[in-house]
Amino acid sequence: MKFQRLRLSGFKSFVDSTELRIERGLTGVVGPNGCGKSNLLEAIRWTMGESSARSLRGGGMEDVIFAGTTARPARDFAEVTLTLDNRARTAPVGLNEDDVLEVTRRIERGAGSAYRMNGRDVRAKDVGLLFADAATGAHSPALVSQGRIGAVIAAKPAERRAMLEEAAGIAGLHVRRKDAEQK
Ligand code: ATP
Numbered sequence: 451m452k453f454q455r456l457r458l459s460g461f462k463s464f465v466d467s468t469e470l471r472i473e474r475g476l477t478g479v480v481g482p483n484g485c486g487k488s489n490l491l492e493a494i495r496w497t498m499g500e501s502s503a504r505s506l507r508g509g510g511m512e513d514v515i516f517a518g519t520t521a522r523p524a525r526d527f528a529e530v531t532l533t534l535d536n537r538a539r540t541a542p543v544g545l546n547e548d549d550v551l552e553v554t555r556r557i558e559r560g561a562g563s564a565y566r567m568n569g570r571d572v573r574a575k576d577v578g579l580l581f582a583d584a585a586t587g588a589h590s591p592a593l594v595s596q597g598r599i600g601a602v603i604a605a606k607p608a609e610r611r612a613m614l615e616e617a618a619g620i621a622g623l624h625v626r627r628k629d630a631e632q633k
């Protein structure tokens with residue numbers, strides 16, 4: 451699964467609509483401390499279903515919404531769209547007709563967050579399964595946040611096992627098993 455484009459609006463420091471194209475090969479983001487580099491990676495993880503505000507360096511999930519500065523008022527929503535290359539047709543049935551798959555997450559103050567895939571409302575679980583099957587979930591070892599290396603070294607055995615399961619691409623199976631057990 452390849453990322454093609456990231457579009458942000460009102461997410462953390464990205465108050466204005468911002469679009470990044472992710473081309474083939476290596477993409478580097480450079481800039482001074484505090485300019486928002488880590489926020490970009492967090493925007494990707496958030497859209498992929500990250501449910502822990504703390505791992506996005508916030509106290510609550512609404513902390514991802516632009517909080518305002520002396521010059522600009524706060525926003526009341528944040529929206530991020532991640533565009534995936536679907537030419538290999540890895541998207542789930544029903545969303546698989548197009549060459550691209552757009553996954554959008556939006557949060558409004560006081561109203562929680564919602565997901566869309568190619569414009570259609572979907573559940574958080576659907577987004578979770580999409581990425582879990584591709585071994586690229588929000589907790590994928592492919593996404594290494596600042597300070598994460600130390601965390602891997604200090605992880606408890608069960609946590610380390612979860613990381614290995616993500617890396618092995620079997621995390622999706624666990625999500626499905628849990629689902630089946632509940633039924
Ligand atoms: P470093 O090089 O130090 O790692 P960085 O480029 O990774 O820096 P980030 O950590 O991505 O920088 O960005 C931090 C900036 O984002 C801070 O200036 C912080 O005030 C701003 N920020 C975070 N959350 C919000 C928010 N909800 N509203 C407005 N600004 C925010």
Ligand code: MG
Nearest residue numbers: 487488489596
């Ligand atoms: Mg950083």
